[in-house]
Amino acid sequence: MSEPEEELQGEPRDSTKKKKKEKRSGKKKKKQEKREEEEQQQVEEEEEEEEEQSECVLLRGIFKLGKKSHDVLLTRTRLTWTPITPETPTAEVCVLPPGVLLLQDVFAVKVKRRRAVGQESGGAVLGVALFCSKRRGRWLEEDTLHLHNASAEHTNTWYNTLKELLTGFSIRPRYLKVFINPRSHKKEAVHIYREHVAPLFKMADIRTEITVTERKGHALSVMKECKLDEYDGVVCVGGDGSVAELCHAMVLRAQLDADSPKKPVKSVLPLGIIPAGSTDVVSCSVHGVRDPVTAALHIVLGHLQQVDMCSYSSHGQLIRFGFSAMFGFGGQSLARAEKKRWMPSSRRREYALMKTLARLRPEDCQLSFLPAKKSNSNLFQHQDQDQDPESEGEESWTTNQGLYLSISIMSIPCLSPHAPNGLAPNTSLANGSAALIAVGNTSRSEFIKHLKRYSSSSGQFSFSFVETHAVSAVRIRPQSLIGWSEEESEEEGDSKTSPIIQSEGAAFPWNIDGELVEIANEVLVRVHPQLITLYGEEVDEAESTVSCNCL
Numbered sequence: 001m002s003e004p005e006e007e008l009q010g011e012p013r014d015s016t017k018k019k020k021k022e023k024r025s026g027k028k029k030k031k032q033e034k035r036e037e038e039e040q041q042q043v044e045e046e047e048e049e050e051e052e053q054s055e056c057v058l059l060r061g062i063f064k065l066g067k068k069s070h071d072v073l074l075t076r077t078r079l080t081w082t083p084i085t086p087e088t089p090t091a092e093v094c095v096l097p098p099g100v101l102l103l104q105d106v107f108a109v110k111v112k113r114r115r116a117v118g119q120e121s122g123g124a125v126l127g128v129a130l131f132c133s134k135r136r137g138r139w140l141e142e143d144t145l146h147l148h149n150a151s152a153e154h155t156n157t158w159y160n161t162l163k164e165l166l167t168g169f170s171i172r173p174r175y176l177k178v179f180i181n182p183r184s185h186k187k188e189a190v191h192i193y194r195e196h197v198a199p200l201f202k203m204a205d206i207r208t209e210i211t212v213t214e215r216k217g218h219a220l221s222v223m224k225e226c227k228l229d230e231y232d233g234v235v236c237v238g239g240d241g242s243v244a245e246l247c248h249a250m251v252l253r254a255q256l257d258a259d260s261p262k263k264p265v266k267s268v269l270p271l272g273i274i275p276a277g278s279t280d281v282v283s284c285s286v287h288g289v290r291d292p293v294t295a296a297l298h299i300v301l302g303h304l305q306q307v308d309m310c311s312y313s314s315h316g317q318l319i320r321f322g323f324s325a326m327f328g329f330g331g332q333s334l335a336r337a338e339k340k341r342w343m344p345s346s347r348r349r350e351y352a353l354m355k356t357l358a359r360l361r362p363e364d365c366q367l368s369f370l371p372a373k374k375s376n377s378n379l380f381q382h383q384d385q386d387q388d389p390e391s392e393g394e395e396s397w398t399t400n401q402g403l404y405l406s407i408s409i410m411s412i413p414c415l416s417p418h419a420p421n422g423l424a425p426n427t428s429l430a431n432g433s434a435a436l437i438a439v440g441n442t443s444r445s446e447f448i449k450h451l452k453r454y455s456s457s458s459g460q461f462s463f464s465f466v467e468t469h470a471v472s473a474v475r476i477r478p479q480s481l482i483g484w485s486e487e488e489s490e491e492e493g494d495s496k497t498s499p500i501i502q503s504e505g506a507a508f509p510w511n512i513d514g515e516l517v518e519i520a521n522e523v524l525v526r527v528h529p530q531l532i533t534l535y536g537e538e539v540d541e542a543e544s545t546v547s548c549n550c551l
């Protein structure tokens, strides 16, 4: 009897304790909430103060903009000017809109002087010139604001203050390591750099150390060994192949520096891409246009964009890091194009596309993928980089076996002038997942319909034979030792019915970031959220400047 009594007595005792505890924890909670409220209030006050400070007028003066005198105000964040309108006897007031220039768009300030031809120094002071970036859609253009005032003292005060404010943008690079591939596309990379980029870097007082690459792999070997601590960023002038080599090199270097042979490590330095190739998919994806000036201005102004990358490995062996991989049609088409390197790039691409379509052949493979966790999509910053997709357990993987015409895995939208909405419009630069686009076996005409929709509008995925998934890992296991040989397929009448049987070790062509990679075995693709930082920004559509009429 005593036991239940104890139990009975115990219960109210416990519940009183509980209540007391609850009361105490309630009080604690309230205190905590109050403290948090106070902290929040303090932060808000500090922010307000900061805002007030940034908006408080540092300098005020009269300058001529064009031919008119203006009242010019300078705060920490902006320069504003209002025309000074003289009082008229008729008392009619001509109200002109004031102008604004945000300092975040200004990359250089210089003192303007009157100089005779050939005179290199001295000269009468004319005022200050502010060099800035002006937006026109996705294009960034160089622009200059001239503030005229002949007083040397006045001008110097403004110049010094503006210079100091610009130096405060600590995110902007001061010293860059530049790689130029002189062989890219039309061999214009050196010219593009000299003509459009170097003058902007010089104007912004950015120092550079330039390597003109001499061969494939040169940038990788320099990046493995050079002293990186003194640089604020790396710049690549070239096409997608050069960009892929540098991105791979930067992650490898970060891994080496961190002594982490197995796990990918985020590169500390950002990479700027000056497009000089034929397609420039990565550049288009972070700039929206293929324009060296836009790209250079993103670098100069320090616009940073985190970008997801993938690792491609086979049987535990890393092949490379990259952004996009295509198996099947994309790989076969690139293999054909590479054989015709002597052709101009657009002709080569069209030739390869047509030939591969004519000999359309599905690959028999096992396709497995690990769906991206929805709850993680916004929290990818906290996602454990070291998490092995294999450790997620086999049950999380979805596996399909069948014939596929094309399988693409893309961690970025892959925008280009040929596909303005991107080859993978259903992913973004830093969402922590990749788009898997698997195109099953179908007729040639249906496949062409699917391809054509990339260049026009949307709807490229609304076919029964196309499936798309947001994934964090993909495994592709070709089902036989049937490889792919372009040479032999040239001789074939109908490659669909008579596949080429190759000896053991036959390789399958993959298109990884526009580079042909031949892999015999299964490939594991893993997404690494925000593994690299690129100079640029998220854009949802590229400007379409070309049209492909070959289909």
Ligand SMILES: Nc1ncnc2c1ncn2[C@@H]1O[C@H](COP(=O)(O)OP(=O)(O)OP(=O)(O)O)[C@@H](O)[C@H]1O
Binding pocket: 181, 182, 183, 184, 185, 186, 213, 214, 215, 216, 217, 218, 237, 238, 239, 240, 241, 242, 243, 245, 276, 277, 278, 279, 280, 345, 514, 515
């Ligand atoms: N001096 C060089 N000679 C030959 N190849 C080089 C040289 N420098 C770099 N490379 C290699 O050239 C390959 C292709 O470069 P890139 O992508 O810049 O040009 P592209 O193929 O003409 O452009 P796109 O890929 O846009 O068609 C890269 O893998 C790069 O490593």
